Every structure is written in C-alpha cells, then in structure tokens.
Amino acid sequence: xxxxxxxxxxxxxxxxxxxxxxxxxxxxxxxxxxxxxxxxxxxxxxxxxxxxxxxxxxxxxxxxxxxxxxxxxxxxxxxxxxxxxxxxxxxxxxxxxxxxxxxxxxxxxxxxxxxxxxxxxxxxxxxxxxxxxxxxxxxxxxxxxxxxxxxxxxxxxxxxxxxxxxxxxxxxxxxxxxxxxxxxxxxxxxxxxxxxxxxxxxxxxxxxxxxxxxxxxxxxxxxxxxxxxxxxxxxxxxxxxxxxxxxxxxxxxxxxxxxxxxxxxxxxxxxxxxxxxxxxxxxxxxxxxxxxxxxxxxxxxxxxxxxx
Amino acid sequence: xxxxxxxxxxxxxxxxxxxxxxxxxxxxxxxxxxxxxxxxxxxxxxxxxxxxxxxxxxxxxxxxxxxxxxxxxxxxxxxxxxxxxxxxxxxxxxxxxxxxxxxxxxxxxxxxxxxxxxxxxxxxxxxxxxxxxxxxxxxxxxxxxxxxxxxxxxxxxxxxxxxxxxxxxxxxxxxxxxxxxxxxxxxxxxxxxxxxxxxxxxxxxxxxxxxxxxxxxxxxxxxxxxxxxxxxxxxxxxxxxxxxxxxxxxxxxxxxxxxxxxxxxxxxxxxxxxxxxxxxxxxxxxxxxxxxxxxxxxxxxxxxxxxx
Numbered sequence: 001x002x003x004x005x006x007x008x009x010x011x012x013x014x015x016x017x018x019x020x021x022x023x024x025x026x027x028x029x030x031x032x033x034x035x036x037x038x039x040x041x042x043x044x045x046x047x048x049x050x051x052x053x054x055x056x057x058x059x060x061x062x063x064x065x066x067x068x069x070x071x072x073x074x075x076x077x078x079x080x081x082x083x084x085x086x087x088x089x090x091x092x093x094x095x096x097x098x099x100x101x102x103x104x105x106x107x108x109x110x111x112x113x114x115x116x117x118x119x120x121x122x123x124x125x126x127x128x129x130x131x132x133x134x135x136x137x138x139x140x141x142x143x144x145x146x147x148x149x150x151x152x153x154x155x156x157x158x159x160x161x162x163x164x165x166x167x168x169x170x171x172x173x174x175x176x177x178x179x180x181x182x183x184x185x186x187x188x189x190x191x192x193x194x195x196x197x198x199x200x201x202x203x204x205x206x207x208x209x210x211x212x213x214x215x216x217x218x219x220x221x222x223x224x225x226x227x228x229x230x231x232x233x234x235x236x237x238x239x240x241x242x243x244x245x246x247x248x249x250x251x252x253x254x255x256x257x258x259x260x261x262x263x264x265x266x267x268x269x270x271x272x273x274x275x276x277x278x279x280x281x282x283x284x285x286x287x288x289x290x291x292x293x294x295x296x297x298x299x300x301x302x303x304x305x306x307x308x
Numbered sequence: 309x310x311x312x313x314x315x316x317x318x319x320x321x322x323x324x325x326x327x328x329x330x331x332x333x334x335x336x337x338x339x340x341x342x343x344x345x346x347x348x349x350x351x352x353x354x355x356x357x358x359x360x361x362x363x364x365x366x367x368x369x370x371x372x373x374x375x376x377x378x379x380x381x382x383x384x385x386x387x388x389x390x391x392x393x394x395x396x397x398x399x400x401x402x403x404x405x406x407x408x409x410x411x412x413x414x415x416x417x418x419x420x421x422x423x424x425x426x427x428x429x430x431x432x433x434x435x436x437x438x439x440x441x442x443x444x445x446x447x448x449x450x451x452x453x454x455x456x457x458x459x460x461x462x463x464x465x466x467x468x469x470x471x472x473x474x475x476x477x478x479x480x481x482x483x484x485x486x487x488x489x490x491x492x493x494x495x496x497x498x499x500x501x502x503x504x505x506x507x508x509x510x511x512x513x514x515x516x517x518x519x520x521x522x523x524x525x526x527x528x529x530x531x532x533x534x535x536x537x538x539x540x541x542x543x544x545x546x547x548x549x550x551x552x553x554x555x556x557x558x559x560x561x562x563x564x565x566x567x568x569x570x571x572x573x574x575x576x577x578x579x580x581x582x583x584x585x586x587x588x589x590x591x592x593x594x595x596x597x598x599x600x601x602x603x604x605x606x607x608x609x610x611x612x613x614x615x616x
Binding site: 225 | 412413414433434436438439440442443444446448449450451452459460462463464491492493511
C-alpha cells in the first residue's frame, strides 16, 4: 500500500487504479484498444473508394452510413476490418474438422511440425557450433565469418535453391522446410551460446583449475550451467525465427498445406481476409511457442535456484 | 631474537625453523623411531624437503603489458614449514596475490624454482595438494550449499556416500549445518565465504591458500571468522598462506608475517609472531601484539613510496 491510498481512502478511482489486475493488464488493454480503433479507421479509409465504386456501378442510391457499413463487410477488402478477420479465423479454426484442408488447425499443424523439427535441428547445430568456437581459436577464426555470412544472404533467395538441391537428392516435404527453418534459427543460438559458454567468472574457472578438473568437467559442471540463461534467451529468439523460416520455406516449395501455402493462395485469389487470418494463426502459434520456451525456462530456473 | 628489528631483504633466505611446535614433536617421534643414522642426518640437513610445505627460491615474475614490463615479483625467497600460518601483507600491487597464484600454479613465474610439498607447483596442483579460497566466495549460484561443497569431491571422484559425509562434516565445521538445501543468494556474504572455506577444506588438502578471504566483510563478521579460522587451523594442523590488507588480522592469525612492497614486488620483512595457540581476540590489546603490529606498520611504511 502506498501513502497515496492512505491519503485518499474514499477515492474509488484511485482504488480501482491500484487493483492488481488493473495494474497488470490496463496498459496492454489500452494499446490493444488503440490499435483496433486505428485499424477500423484505416479500414474505412482504405476500402471507401472500393465500396463507392461498387454502389455507383450498380447505380443504387447510398448514404454515408451505407458506405461505412460497406467498408466493414466487403468481400475482398483492401484492408479487412478486425471483426472480419476474427470471424474468418474462428470459422476456419472451429468450423471444420482439424484434418480438413480448409481448417487453419490443419495448416498450422503442418507448419508447426516443420517449425519444431527445424528448431530442434537449429538448436543442435547452434550449440555444436558454439562448442567448437569456444574450444578452438582456429575454429573461431575459420567458422565465425562464414556463420555471419550465412545470415546476410536473404532467405527468400536461398529457399528455392535449397528446395531444388534437396529435391534432386530425393528429399521432399517436411525435411527441406525444416532445414530452411534450421538455417535461419541456428544463428542466434550460436551467438548466444558462445557468449554463455564464456560467461563463467575467472574465479570460477581458476577454482576448477585448482581442483585440476578435466576440460569435460569444466564444460559439464561450469560452462553449461553458466550458459543456461543465455540458452533460453537465444531459444526465444530462435523459435520465432524458425516459425518464420518454415512459413517462408512453404512459399517457393509450392506447398499445398501450411500457413505459408494459405498466405500464397490468399494473395493469388485476392482473399485478403484469408491472408489476415493466416497471419493471425502464425501470431498465435508464435506466442504459444515463445510461452512454451518461457515456461521451460521458469521450470529449469526453479531447479537451478534462480532468484525469484 | 624474534623481535629484534632485523630487516629481511629479498635475498635473505629463511630457513625452515623449529618454531612449529607440533611439527617438532612429529619429527621427534620419527627420529626416535629411526634406527638408521642416515635418516637422522637427512632430517637434520638443511633442505629436508618433506618438512617444507612451500619452498620458494629466487622467484621472479614479469608481466608484459601495453606500457612495458611490470615486475610483479622480484627475487622472492621464502621457506614455509608444514603447520605454519603465514600472512602476506602489503599495499595493493605488491604482488602478494600473484605470489599465492604462483604457488597455486595459476600463474607461472618467469624465473626461479618453486616446490610445493616437495614437488613442483604444477605437480602439486595436479595432485590436489592445496585448497584455494578467493577474495569472493565464488560459489556456483545454480548449486545448493551442499552441492557446492560436493563440487570438488565430484570432480575428484569421491564416492557418493563419502561426498555426503564430507559435506555434512565440513558444513558443521563452519557452523552451517541446516543450510544444505539453500542456494548461495539466500546466505549472507560471511556465510557464503564460510561455505567457500569449507569447500576448500572438503578434500582435506594439507595446504590452504587464502587470498584476502575476509576483505569484503565488515569488522564484526571478520573478527568472528578470524577466530573460527584460528580454531580450525588448531584443529586440523594445516599449513595456511593468508593474504591480507589488515595488520591486526595478520598479527592475530599468523605464526609469521611476510611484509611485501610494490614496484618491484619483493619481501621487505619477515616477522615472527608466536602468540600461544588458542588465543582469543583480547590479545589484540596486549603490548606484545601492539609491538608486532607497530613493526608491521613500520615495514609497510618503509616499503611504500609516497612520492608517486
């Protein structure tokens, strides 16, 4: 309790303002409301000419309220209104069986499997590279420039090459997508883990030396545990990148399923509502994945005695 | 003539003396058992290596820095018998910590020879002959207190039951029974430092190297830990090398005080300091104590050039 509430015990607004739920969620809710409001205004402005042309073509008389109502329910709007997106999203998530080709759950699952496999591959690769770099100066000098270069090439240019090359050696479907996803997400993990493996205090390293610990013991008992906070920080970045990688990989593969395929199909047929609901699905997926990493971080942190 | 104001210049070699009472008795037992006159002769000879915990001869260490060479240690000669408690005192940069690190094989001298327990410093480190206590507790934050204590034991391959027993024994020794499952951040600085002392003792090294272990603690805690350390030394009969900034601490704890001076780091005085074992903090008010403290102060002042 702050002195503020003691000074104004009768003030209802002040009490409400300091309610823990309000304190926690009010800032987020305010931003969301503001964004939705801006979105509606933008939807009206952007779709206005489209709707007016429609009315004029059919030569029906219209009022301003007709116009505004039209901008929010157009079939193929330039910018769909939020409620249209939500409606299409819930419809395609709950309206079909999860295995139906029109179900967003189905497409999300396809992308999710490529994401998770790519994330796992990328994490392993990233940690392995970090270990090599930390243990050898020569490898640091020879590997690091290539690792950095690998991230300078736009993935949109690389993805088709990957698909063609991997297709030529008989790899189709899930694996090429996962490899593209892994290619994108190993980088933050390598950088984070190099930092993490070198983070132990010099004193702690000296201690290990006074006990004449083997390099393997130094790794398992000091460098690994010290790197854990860095690991989770980089995993959080990596998991959202690997989702993006999986979606991008679906574009040139001409995939028939997956969030990327939905985006592609939506843009072919001008189905803006479909594009936006696919985007919403990927946002939901990404938040879920990050939340999962955050949860495992908390569980591991509790076991490692992290200060609450 | 321990209190005469003799100046031990760097080139003065101190002989292993018969001041350590319990050691003398051990020696006596050994000699009475020895029927062979050869052994007796060996024991009397000046360089009987088994009696010396640390034998430093002509050690120099020069650092190459950006601004040129820095002479951290210059022609250090020092012989420390088993069971002694030797303090190193001197202003910052006088090389007392470097001295300890050289003995611990954490740093290599540029020239000179060094024997720890009769073998080279590296060999002594590989044989885990010493325990090192740093300025900071340097506990591993992800390990509970018990597991921190077990860490060197794990590395050295003690059995599980042995690890448990030793952890319990040494936690009791530093009065921390009941804190096994706590994490380091849940303990005060003084308690953490006691854990790090227990950790250094846990594998029962004959030699204890302590680098300003109580430097960061307040006066009261420091007094308390000084008493505990002295009791511990009495109980275990270990050889202790102790780096400190504090004159009263050095005089209170030591059997010998080595006064050092910077640029180049050298020994300028070695002071005998034989208060009876089982002494209490009250001896700090006695004239003998103050006399020795005065001599240490004089030595420090002489070695310190104020005109820089």
